[in-house]
Amino acid sequence: KAGVTQTPRYLIKTRGQQVTLSCSPISGHRSVSWYQQTPGQGLQFLFEYFSETQRNKGNFPGRFSGRQFSNSRSEMNVSTLELGDSALYLCASSSHPTGGVGDEQFFGPGTRLTVL
């Protein structure tokens, strides 16, 4: 079974631009979560989608948004990029139907976003 895939793997943008990252979960997984990883803040939860609905959201500004499609693939969008948005963005999928942490999350390799 293929793992979680994320595209692109690397991205360079300039301040003020917007960016869209894509995540394809493991086949059969309906929950997709997004995390931001930076050296200063570590791993921080962005949001989680289940069956095309945002089920949980972390403490990030509205510039960060996401969506999930009927095939469970998910995208996250960051508008009006800031230098501080430079990070590794990780996507994780899970089969757990209630969204709790009881089920294992499978992580993708991440998208490395650099904002200049």
Place this chain on the structure above:
Amino acid sequence: AQSVTQPDIHITVSEGASLELRCNYSYGATPYLFWYVQSPGQGLQLLLKYFSGDTLVQGIKGFEAEFKRSQSSFNLRKPSVHWSDAAEYFCAVGPNFGNEKLTFGTGTRLTIIP
């Protein structure tokens, strides 16, 4: 609010030596506890998890962790490290109910020397 502390930013261990990575958590009830490993350029891989029951948990790659409620700790151990264990290790805590997400520690980078 839940929180996780990994007091060691960087640890260097000789190949074949034993390893212990520290993790302390703060949570009002019995949490779910996890250890993940991240190799360079890779996502996170789950090593082991604790939900309830036996406080000594066995994981993959020869790792184990012990839950100590009195110390609010969940330290990761391995009796003999291999060069391939060099990576970053993250401890995480989550609630055992609802749909709150994991809170991760800041990670411990493990270097293995010959």
